[in-house]
Amino acid sequence: MKQKIHLKAAAAVFAGAVMCALSFAPYNVSWLAWVAFVPVLLSLTAAKGKFAAFTFWLAGFSLWLFSTDWFVNIAFAAWITAAAIMGIKWLLLYFSVRFLHQKGIFFTFAFPIVLVGLEAIQGYLFGGFDWNFLAHSQYRFLHLIQIADITGAAGVSFAVAMVNGYLADAFLITRRLIKEKPEINAKMLAKYGALDASVVIVLASVFLYGHFRIENEKLSEGPLIGIVQPDVPSTAKGIQVSYDKMLKRLEKQTVLCRQSGADIIAWPETMIPAPMNKEYIECCRSDSLPQKFYRRLKKLTEDFTLIAGAPYATLTIEDGSLRFDEEYNSAIIFKNGKLLDKRYDKIHLVPFGEYIPLGHISWINDLIMHFNPQGLDFTINRGKSLQRFRLKADGREILITPSICYEDTDAEFTKKSLHTNGEKSDLLLNISNDGWYVKFDGDGTARAGKEHYQRTAISAFRAVENRVTLMRSVNTGISCTIDPLGRIINGYKEGNLPEKALNRGAVEGWFSDNIILCRRRSFFSWHGRWFSRIFLKVIIVIFAAIVIEKLWLKRNKKNGRKC
Structure with a gap:
């Protein structure tokens, strides 16, 4: 019994x-x-x-x-x-x-x-x-x-x-x-x-x-922002899809997005595969990948602003050779054909993906690395400070808080990043690479996995908590706009991605849309x-x-x- x-x-x-x-x-x-x-x-x-x-x-x-x-x-x-x-x-x-x-x-x-x-x-x-x-x-x-x-x-x-x-x-x-x-x-x-x-x-x-x-809730229409969504599974980057072809696809979608009138366009996290800082690029040969990407991006962005995900690396001399000193996962800015010094280095790192928890203990680090099939040290440095980008779009100044990857799933971190020096950001821009989480059908066709939909659902709460528009530029999706009421917006002003936002997984394209402004600062944004x-x-x-x-x-x- x-x-x-x-x-x-x-x-x-x-x-x-x-x-x-x-x-x-x-x-x-x-x-x-x-x-x-x-x-x-x-x-x-x-x-x-x-x-x-x-x-x-x-x-x-x-x-x-x-x-x-x-x-x-x-x-x-x-x-x-x-x-x-x-x-x-x-x-x-x-x-x-x-x-x-x-x-x-x-x-x-x-x-x-x-x-x-x-x-x-x-x-x-x-x-x-x-x-x-x-x-x-x-x-x-x-x-x-x-x-x-x-x-x-x-x-x-x-x-x-x-x-x-x-x-x-x-x-x-x-x-x-x-x-x-x-x-x-x-x-x-x-x-x-x-x-x-x-x-x-x-x-x-x-x-x-x-x-x-x-x-x-008092809402008003803000400037037009463009979002580009590649569809390159992370397992294919540089292998099935060469970096040159990947850049050509990004350039094609970006040109169409720029023609819609977007003065600011965003690319996802790590879509630029080479470090994009002048100190590093100047050390590279003219025919190297970093130099090629740098020249093409300068030409592409002659008349608009591009926010994109890229590695960032500082250099040091060791045994007479130049080596990476610190490496960051960053959001960089190309504006009117120039690479700006302003950037944001990711602070909230992904455990086992960007750092090893308790990795300072040698035996734990060795154990984790033993199960790493590539045998590579995938750890990067943690960013040192929050950053916001003050840019112009449609002739208006806009204050953008960049967030990279899973940073926008952390409510307290997002609250702090949106409200510094007593000023609220106009836009929370999340750039992510969710190409790791696609599913493959029997014929090899990629489709969105559970992670893509779960991420989008969580992001809606960041918009409501802080009464701010959240735009997502995500490799393999789901790229979309979420307004300050938490509405995942279907449709856009112009674009070629599917109309319904939740149908944008594992497709390539772009869209541009006006952000929705909410000037009120919420109780949560004060008290977390x-x-x-x-x-x-x-x-x-x-x-x-x-x-x-x-x-x-x-x-x-x-x-x-x-x-």
């Missing part, structure tokens, strides 16, 4: 994990997120012990393996490791929610408190890993996500988790009323009524605020992840309480045996 209960509870936990996975992009069955954790929470009342704890970890591990299978393209070991770590998140959820529920706290309150606290912890992993939070499943529901400009994505996660907890409580209360038929009294009615009222108040507040913001930090402190207190109780019970049991 006990074994049957454990198996049913395990089935419920895995059913919840499956529903959770389907609620995220690219599946977008968003309503499942509102009920996915109901069977998970109900299982807490039926099963306990090591088997239940392992079941929760395994469900979390499986969920992350499935949701982030795009990771296997670049680092199989890192994929398994990250999934195992995220499984611990579900294990902690098991202990924490169960502990609070045993203390008489309804799931309605216990679950959102714990979930938001655990998401806050996740936000600090590897310097910031804000990926597939419960809120991100709701990116298409504009009235719901507007609260993010106060609470960040955590507020949306809280609301969705609260409904899950409430439904679990409603099931348990109904079952009790049917089975036990207790005498209904004023105290019971007040307690259950407070439960109902709490959920109604939270949801009503969130949706009313969302309606108010959508109807009253204050809402998350509250629950981070709460979850730490809960962990401490669990440990103290375990130690106390263990001590009492030991003393009891002596007696």
